[in-house]
Amino acid sequence: MTRRGDGRLNHDLDPGEKGPQDACGVFGIFAPNEEVAKLTYFGLYALQHRGQESAGIATSTGDKILVFKDMGLVSQVFDEGALEALQGDLAVGHARYSTTGASTWANAQPTLGPTKHGTVALGHNGNLTNTHTLIDLVEERLGVERREALLAAGGTDTAVLTALLGWDRFETLTETAIELLPHIQGAFSLVFMDEDTVYAARDPQGVRPLVLGELPSGGWVVASETPALDIVGARFVREIEPGEFVTIDANGVHSQRFADAAPKGCVFEYVYLARPDTAIAGRSIHAARLAMGRTLAREYPVEADMVMPTPESGTPAAVGYAQESGIPFGQGLTKNAYVGRTFIQPSQTLRQLGIRLKLNPLREQIEGKRLVVVDDSIVRGNTQRAVVAMLREAGAAEVHLRISSPPIEWPCFYGIDFATREELIAVGHAVEDIREHLGADSLGFISVEGMIAATEQPRAQLCTACFTGEYPIEPPVDARHLLSVQPVEVAP
Numbered sequence: 001m002t003r004r005g006d007g008r009l010n011h012d013l014d015p016g017e018k019g020p021q022d023a024c025g026v027f028g029i030f031a032p033n034e035e036v037a038k039l040t041y042f043g044l045y046a047l048q049h050r051g052q053e054s055a056g057i058a059t060s061t062g063d064k065i066l067v068f069k070d071m072g073l074v075s076q077v078f079d080e081g082a083l084e085a086l087q088g089d090l091a092v093g094h095a096r097y098s099t100t101g102a103s104t105w106a107n108a109q110p111t112l113g114p115t116k117h118g119t120v121a122l123g124h125n126g127n128l129t130n131t132h133t134l135i136d137l138v139e140e141r142l143g144v145e146r147r148e149a150l151l152a153a154g155g156t157d158t159a160v161l162t163a164l165l166g167w168d169r170f171e172t173l174t175e176t177a178i179e180l181l182p183h184i185q186g187a188f189s190l191v192f193m194d195e196d197t198v199y200a201a202r203d204p205q206g207v208r209p210l211v212l213g214e215l216p217s218g219g220w221v222v223a224s225e226t227p228a229l230d231i232v233g234a235r236f237v238r239e240i241e242p243g244e245f246v247t248i249d250a251n252g253v254h255s256q257r258f259a260d261a262a263p264k265g266c267v268f269e270y271v272y273l274a275r276p277d278t279a280i281a282g283r284s285i286h287a288a289r290l291a292m293g294r295t296l297a298r299e300y301p302v303e304a305d306m307v308m309p310t311p312e313s314g315t316p317a318a319v320g321y322a323q324e325s326g327i328p329f330g331q332g333l334t335k336n337a338y339v340g341r342t343f344i345q346p347s348q349t350l351r352q353l354g355i356r357l358k359l360n361p362l363r364e365q366i367e368g369k370r371l372v373v374v375d376d377s378i379v380r381g382n383t384q385r386a387v388v389a390m391l392r393e394a395g396a397a398e399v400h401l402r403i404s405s406p407p408i409e410w411p412c413f414y415g416i417d418f419a420t421r422e423e424l425i426a427v428g429h430a431v432e433d434i435r436e437h438l439g440a441d442s443l444g445f446i447s448v449e450g451m452i453a454a455t456e457q458p459r460a461q462l463c464t465a466c467f468t469g470e471y472p473i474e475p476p477v478d479a480r481h482l483l484s485v486q487p488v489e490v491a492p
Contacts, residue, residue, distance in 0.1 A: 024109070024125040024415075025050035026210075027093040027228055028191035028198045030248040031219025037086035040093040043221070043228040044074045049275060050125070050224060051097035054108035058121035059088035060195045065119045069094075069108040090248075092193045094123035097417065110192070113162040115173055118195045120165045125224055126187030126208045127415040128157040129476045135160055137183065141167045157186075165192070174247055177201065181245060181258040186473055187266075187414035189240070191222050197249040198222065205264035205472055206242030207414045207463055209280050212253070213237055220248045225278040239281070263461040264472040268416060270455045271405045272376045276316055283456050286316050291454035292404040292446055293320020293374060300444025301325060302400045305369040308332035310376075310387060311359065317404035318374035325372075332366050332373070332391065333359045355386040367395030373440075377405045379418065381425040381438055388439045401440040406448050406467045407431070411482050413475045418466060420482050 025047025029036050040057050055077040056069025066086055070077045074095060094109035110121040128134070135155060139147035142163060150159055161184070170176045173194050187207035192199050200222040202210045213221040213234030221234045229236055240246060243259035266273070269280055276286040296317065307327045309318035312335065322329035336358055371391060378384055388399050407426030412418045421427050425434055435443035448467055452459050465471045475483065 024097060024123070025095040025224045025228070026123040026125045026189060026191040026222075027224070028091070028123075028193065028200060028222040028248075029219065029232075030090045030198045031215055031217060031221075032089040032250070034089075034215070034217060034219055035083075036088055036091040037083045039221075039232045040091045041074065041078055041083055042231050043223055044093045044095050046228040046231040046275075047095050047224050048074055050273070051095040054096045055094065056096075056108050056110050056123075057083075057086055057091055057093040058110045058112070058193065059086040059091040060193060061088045062195055065112065065121050065193070065195060067110060067112060067121060069110070071108065090193055090196070090198050092121055092123050092191050092198065094191075109158060111158050111162040113166045115166050115176070115194060116168040116171070117173075120162060120173060120192055120194055122158060122162045122165065122190065122192035124158040124161065125189040125210075125415065126203065127413060128161075128184060128188060129186035129413055129473055130184070131155070131157045131160055131476070132478065133185075134164065134183065138163050141169075161188075161190070173197070173199070174245075178245060178256065178258055189224065197247055199248075200240055200246040201258070202240045202242055202244055204243040204259040204262050205463070206239075206261070207264060207266050207473075209265070209269060209274065209278075210240040211236060211238070212240055212246070220253055222246070222248070225274055225280075227275050227277050230277075236279075262472075264463040265457065265461060266414065266416070267451065267455060267462045267464050268405070268412075268466060271451065272313055273416070281457055281461075288454045288456070289316035289376075289404065290320035290323070292451060293317035293322075294324035295320075295450035295454055296374070296402045296404055296444065296446050297321045297324035299447060299450055300402055300442075302372060302442060303370065304372045304398070304400060306330040306332065306365070307372040307374065308365075309374050310383070311335040314373075314375040314404070317376065317402075318372075321372060321374050321402060327372060330365055332362055332371060332396075333387070334362055335359055355383065355390065359387070359390070361390055361394035363394045366391055368397055370398040370400070371396050372400045372402055374402045374404065376403070377408060378403055378425060378434070378445075379408060380423055381434065384440075385438045392439070398441045399439075400442045401435070401438060401444070403443075403445045405451060406445050407434075408466050410466050410469045411479075412466050413471070413479060414463065414465075414473065416466070 027043035054071045055074045058067040068082050092110050110123045113120050164180050188203045189208040189210040190201045213229035213236050215234050242261040242263050245258050247254045270288045274285045278285050304327050307322040307329050309315040391399050409426050463472050
């Protein structure tokens, strides 16, 4: 498994620390007589939070597939001319964040590959755990030259899947996919297409979300999250089930199973990854985060004057904390919404300002007050340490940190780019040690039980590996050394 060369994570707040990122957002549509490229564009726009490194759309005219992809945000990659050129009745789209494979144009999706009767374009959200075994399968089925070409190009899990879908033993892509899918291990929500059909598949554990919707025109949409259905005017029909394979063509939607369902949905979707206006397994993400905040208030009460979030991800939990505790909710930090990804690197002077590039304190709200500051998670702690220091400089009397997820102690192998264990501040350090390092007056993490209760899902149907080390799918053989790495000392 190849991790990013810089070893860092992406974060909304601090250039010195990047927070947990999901692998990708996927979108597929079958809608004759609709502008499918533009609908896919807006669907990807709604999924932009799931990946900001590259974006791509493939469409089919019935006899050939056209694809346009590039590095950057959806709004940067596509313009009116590019979308007008993508004609057809069906499309798949992808917004990527790399957890395996370098962040380069060559690894942008959808990926293209030959099939027995045409072409396949594929988008993947998740991360496979048996890629090396699948590469061996490429050699067995397609030859050593194809294997070597894949490895030379980086050997990403998505490229390997695309190659294997080109195996010519079967007459149809459906037959090929049904034979291949049981060989795949790990997290995968797939949306792919050939010249006349859109396909979708979800791993037997259903780690990453995938939903089906219907357009008023009778067309069909598959997407990572429900807001992508909303933005194109599609009615939510249902989730794609774990272990389910779906085909969508001129004859409608058809479903078959390639494996029994063994649900293990990612609990971090509820904590942070999914948009607050989405729903997973019938549970509103916003409602789950409010409930996490209320649980935090019960588990870690404190006398204070104001509850405030770390924008924006801490806001729903902060509202819940304020509701339960009776402490007034307020905004103590203002966020510059226009400081996002940039190709301009800050000078050393600006780098020293750190978090101030994106956040600035509202001094009249903060001065002299005892603050409860709510955030969704702590990875290395750089962001929270900078926030505490900034609030104290602005005159805060006390700063009490409350975190709406438990301490992150284990790496994720299913599509979230967490740090390795030696980078996670919670590994090998007591909560009191972390509190002292962050400079807070107190620190409280929600309990695993409290977090799970807020999701309203059975514990047996959730993956909590990053918090508990209990992996529902065997980690990759070449990455198991990451489970035993000793932590580094936190700076005083």
